[in-house]
Amino acid sequence: MVWLRNRYLLTLGSIALLVGVWNIYVALNNDGIIAGRAVTADQQPVGGATVILSERSLLVAVPKGRATTNEKGEFRFTGHALHRLYLEAHKEGVGRMPPKEFRLYFKGQNLSIEKPLVLAESR
Amino acid sequence: MRQYPRWPIHLILLVVSALMLIPFVWVLKTSLSGENIFSYPPSLLPRDPHLFFYVDVWYTIPFFRYLVNSAVVSAIVVAANIVFNSMAGYALTRNFPAKRAMILLFLSCMMIPFQVTIIPAYLITKKMALLNSYLGMALPVCSTIICIFVFKASFEAIPKSLIDAARIDGLPEWRIVLRILLPLSKSAIATNVILAFIWSWNNFLWPLVIIRDQEMQTLPLGLSRFLTVVEDTTGALYAFCIMVLLPGLILFLLAQKEFIAGLTTGAAKG
Numbered sequence: 001m002v003w004l005r006n007r008y009l010l011t012l013g014s015i016a017l018l019v020g021v022w023n024i025y026v027a028l029n030n031d032g033i034i035a036g037r038a039v040t041a042d043q044q045p046v047g048g049a050t051v052i053l054s055e056r057s058l059l060v061a062v063p064k065g066r067a068t069t070n071e072k073g074e075f076r077f078t079g080h081a082l083h084r085l086y087l088e089a090h091k092e093g094v095g096r097m098p099p100k101e102f103r104l105y106f107k108g109q110n111l112s113i114e115k116p117l118v119l120a121e122s123r
Numbered sequence: 124m125r126q127y128p129r130w131p132i133h134l135i136l137l138v139v140s141a142l143m144l145i146p147f148v149w150v151l152k153t154s155l156s157g158e159n160i161f162s163y164p165p166s167l168l169p170r171d172p173h174l175f176f177y178v179d180v181w182y183t184i185p186f187f188r189y190l191v192n193s194a195v196v197s198a199i200v201v202a203a204n205i206v207f208n209s210m211a212g213y214a215l216t217r218n219f220p221a222k223r224a225m226i227l228l229f230l231s232c233m234m235i236p237f238q239v240t241i242i243p244a245y246l247i248t249k250k251m252a253l254l255n256s257y258l259g260m261a262l263p264v265c266s267t268i269i270c271i272f273v274f275k276a277s278f279e280a281i282p283k284s285l286i287d288a289a290r291i292d293g294l295p296e297w298r299i300v301l302r303i304l305l306p307l308s309k310s311a312i313a314t315n316v317i318l319a320f321i322w323s324w325n326n327f328l329w330p331l332v333i334i335r336d337q338e339m340q341t342l343p344l345g346l347s348r349f350l351t352v353v354e355d356t357t358g359a360l361y362a363f364c365i366m367v368l369l370p371g372l373i374l375f376l377l378a379q380k381e382f383i384a385g386l387t388t389g390a391a392k393g
Contacts, residue, residue, distance in 0.1 A: 008377055015373075083182050084175075103175040107182065 029110050032080040036113030037073045038089045038097075041120045045073025049091035049119060053077050054099065056086060061099065073116070083107045087117060095121040154365045157358030176362035183352055183359070186366070188338060189345040193324055194370075196260045196341060200323035203265035204315050209308075211266065212274025213300050233268045238328070245332055255335050264323055270315045277311035278304050313381030321371050342367045 003009065034053065038046045046069060053065040064082065067075040069089075083104045090096035097117045104111060148167070149160065154176055156169035180186055215226065237244075244263050253259030281304060289299050305312065327343040334340055340348065346363055353359050375382065 011373065011377055083178055103173075103178070105174065105178055 026106050026109075030106060030108040031110055032078060032108040033110045034077040034080060034085075034087075034102075034113070035111070036075060036087070037116035038069045038075060038091075039073055039116040039118055040094060041118055043116075045069075045071070046089075046091055046094055046119055047071040047073060049073070049075075049089050049094065051075045051077075051087060051089045051117065053080060053082075054086045054088070055082050055084070061086065079108075081108045083109070087113075089117045089119055091119060095119040150361050150364055153358060154361035155358075159357055176358040177366065179353070179359045180349070180363045180366060184345050184349050185337075186345065189340055189342045192257070192339060193341040195257050196326075196330075197320050197323040199257060199261040200264050201316050201319045203261065204267060204270055204319035205312060207266040208270040208315055209274050209300055209305060209311075210297075211271045212278055212311075213296075213304060215271065215275045216278045229268050229271065237263065241328070241332060244329075248333060254333050255339055257339075259333050260326075260330050260341070261323065263329055264319065264326065267319065267322065270318055273311050273314050273318075274308065277308040281307050310381045310384035313378040313384075317375055317378055317382050320374055324367075324371050 036051075038049045038051060040046055049069045051067045051069065052063055053067070054061045054063045056062070064080060064085070065077050067077055069075045075089075083106060085102050085104070086099040087102060088097055088099040097119050100117070102111060102113070152158065152167075152169045153160070155172040155174070157176060158166075158170065215222070248254055248259045248262060251259075251262075253262060285303055285307075286299055289303050294302065325343060326341070327347075330341050330344055331347075334344065337348075346367065349363055350356060350360065
């Protein structure tokens, strides 16, 4: 078992192992699900708000999806293939939230947004 | 004999090492935080470190494709260097007419920069129909004179009696190199591997001249392409540099013992 202590084998083997584990993790978490909530400034859920998912290139924002929140203020996107995305939300009479950037570690990573999107009247 | 304390030397070496590491730390820090060198107040450690710049690099350009291209070219270069340089190194340990003139020719060729020979090299590669190919990219660095001399020095350090015994046993010259000299020259092989790998890995000008397809580009060419694609470059650019540096760094750290031994073989010979 001396060959197991070979530094070339150990280093390259560790890298291969790390890559393998990472790829398994990616395969298990790349359904492209984005889930979150939209609330008002006083933390009340906003039903019927429109949430827009977009991607930005050098010059323009390209919309990639649109969802409407349920009565609990929850929204959900499925099947996105982005690693850097923007979410914005608005509802007539309640207010809007300007585009907020979210960065992911791989394309299509499942994202559960902890902090809700806060819709506020724009001044 | 008076023994001087060693700690002042160690202290100086530590300070110098820290100074030499500053650029690397700066590159690593910027790749993790995107902070510019001019950011105030300056800090040694990154503020809010993250790996998203590495993700940007991975997806903005076909990084994996470039990595594979660089790896294939480097593998060809490393293999060719070991084969050709060991044969040339062995030839230079033997006596033959005009040996000194040949060594002088080699040494003088080392002084000609590659940029001077790039047009003939291009024309030859074109005639061989190797433009836009892995072999074409590897060809000019398939043998390097410095590495030939590394093998020569290593072979000369091996006792002549071993080679004579092998010859008496009827071994042909190529088997003497393969069976006797190369197994005893691991440090020279490691030196060849590291130097050939790094030269090939960092080669920019030659691939730029002969590669036309984006699919065939190597990492240094990818870096220049990356600069044209990405607008906010600071963090991502440094992340790219780290990603390009890493394979060479790992290889060097793994083989540094043999590398240093290979470079110093024959250095103390009279």
